[in-house]
Amino acid sequence: MTDTSLYHRFQQSVAIHADRIAITEGDANISYRDLEAASREVGAALMGMGIQHGDRIAIWGVNSTNWVIAALGIQAAGGVLIPVGTRLRGREAGDILTDAKVRFVFCDASFGDFSYIDALLQHAPASVEKLVVLGALASAANSKVMSISDLRNSADRVDDAALNARIAQGCGDDLVDIIFTSGTTGRPKGVLMTHRKSMIACDIQREEINRFTPDDVFAVTFPFAHNAGYRAGWQVSLLYGVRIIPVRTFDAGELLRLIEKEGVTMLPTAPPIARALIDHPDREKTDLSSLRIMSTGGTVVPVRLIKDMRQLLGEGTIVQTGYGLTEAAGSVCNTFDNDPPEVIAQTVGHALSNLELRIVGPDGVELPQGEIGEVAVRGPQITPGYLDNPEATAAAFTSDGFLLTGDAGRLDEDGNLRLTDRIKDMYLVGGFNCYPAEIERVMATMPGIANVAVVGVDDDRLGHVGRAFVVPENGVQLTEQEVIAWCREEMANYKVPRSIRFLDALPLNATGKIAKIELRALA
Incomplete structure (x- = not known):
């Protein structure tokens, strides 16, 4: 085929x-x-x-x-x-x-x-x-x-x-x-x-993640211009008789009503959208029993969000997280139905069965289990390269054909991939490696913090230090001093952000990921 x-x-x-x-x-x-x-x-x-x-x-x-x-x-x-x-x-x-x-x-x-x-x-x-x-x-x-x-x-x-x-x-x-x-x-x-390659990606997505039947109804919230809304959204759906609903703009109340009216069974979302649905006052009076799978990912996922999704969406709803790349035509990893909330929130699960995944050092050599390095992946759906850019194509692959993703991570003892950050987002504080996503994951557990993003900023003494952009929960007043003091109790000193900036919302790109480039401009 x-x-x-x-x-x-x-x-x-x-x-x-x-x-x-x-x-x-x-x-x-x-x-x-x-x-x-x-x-x-x-x-x-x-x-x-x-x-x-x-x-x-x-x-x-x-x-x-x-x-x-x-x-x-x-x-x-x-x-x-x-x-x-x-x-x-x-x-x-x-x-x-x-x-x-x-x-x-x-x-x-x-x-x-x-x-x-x-x-x-x-x-x-x-x-x-x-x-x-x-x-x-x-x-x-x-x-x-x-x-x-x-x-x-x-x-x-x-x-x-x-x-x-x-x-x-x-x-x-x-x-x-x-x-x-x-x-x-x-x-x-x-x-x-x-x-x-696109068909291979669609077929493995259907077989191991979505498990589509013609009775499924897929509300596609991710933009069609991006892989999550296009190939892993409407394209795979139409190969298997699924009904899709294009979602043009996000409104939590409207999306809740759509789920009930149309019997939506499949709903991948970014974490801020999932949180907004969970917290919306209409959720309790909305029939969400049609939902079969609700997935989230693309950025740091708080454990309490996964727990709330499992508790408040009903026992019949499978909650997933995953990890994908444009260069991989979609999904690379996904969690399993029975994984505990901590695994779903803190890892992106196992690689799909037709992909090989390894963690490599700067020399491209595979690292021992548990060590942080660059995520590399090989398989039949991986891109052949970049348009009119042989230099970038050559730099993106190891000598034995593994795509270097640019993401930093490690494999835990169960084989789950734990992403730490983008390789290029890492910054050095006095010679120590700091991975913003690792710091964000800890800070997201602080009472009163709804969302957080960390970037490295220049520092005359240490080279770089962390700056955290914090969105407080509704009605919560936080100060820079108390956030920094909490961080000092919870993480190594070199990881503690040296400054805090409060925002009403974090800037997001079209796929719901935090736009770090905009935060660096603010910093």
Whole structure:
């Protein structure tokens, strides 16, 4: 199966689940059969407008049915999808479109006060020929701009035979997408992914983590532009007859009502979202019995959050944490159903069965169990490398083919991976290694702290010291002195942050991870 294309696999799913609902958005439902028909219209129109096998096409918009239709249409036409994060702005998006040599862009007209169209008209490179608006378009401000409805109804669409021939041309070794890294450690790099690797990742995700059946309902809260919302979100779901619900923006009360109304069974979230759902006053009067799996991760997970999720979501809900990478096409590790709360909160579980995981030192040599080093992983779904960047590709792999993730961690006596931090987030205090996530995990247990992030700041005497950004719990007043005093009782002196800054909320990136680069700018 993996020698064909993702779109062909989707068609096989449609043949089985044609009349089932594929996507629910608001009060609108679209069946698998109609989703295929809509995507074929997009694919035929793209071909009619000159899109060739292997051409790059971007999508820049929030989660929606039309996002999925556009992505499947790109696959049908043999194109390569370039997802663009919705939190990026014009110049950042323009850099990605330039690096990827994008020809077409599907986009929202606007979101809030931000106009995607205006940003693209100002910053898109000359290679971009068309902007296709995913929603309604009152009037085209530029000859480059058209609506997806006009695209689907284009008189230039190729016929079914030509489209079928293009679909049949696809194979497992073709590129299916290029997802650009978040750029928190420098200019974003384009991660190459093939159809075969993507399908392997989807299949192992389904088999060992989601265990999907066609009765599942997946509320996708992570952005479609990121691996968690795309490949590990809607893409894997549609290969197995699952109904998805695109969540455009987060509101705890609305999400609770959605779970009850639609019978949501699968809900991966970032820890702040999970906490907001647990603490919302409507939770106790909301029927959450449909939830089968609720997972969280991507940053420090307080043990008390896991305990609260298990206690307050009901005995039938499996609580998971995990660890994934864009370069691994999704998940690398996951916890098991019967793991205790401490394991779920403080580790990311075991590696998936088709991946090899080891901890290595700076020389790439595997370290003994229990020692902290860089997490390295090898397996069939790992990226072949970075777009037009042989130097970065070479630097990312060991001589025997293990991907160096840039994450620091150790394996405990049970084989669970305990992440300590990003290698580049580590800082030295008087010669001692400090891993912010390790410090954050301890500080998160202090009464009155709702959330915390630590970064290293320059210090004339010690080289670097820690600065903690603390979000107090509602109604709690904390002082810098008492937080530092508590830390001195709980951790080694060199780990104790030398300064505390209080915030109403920590800055997050689009996948719910704390945006350390913004905190460093504040520091």
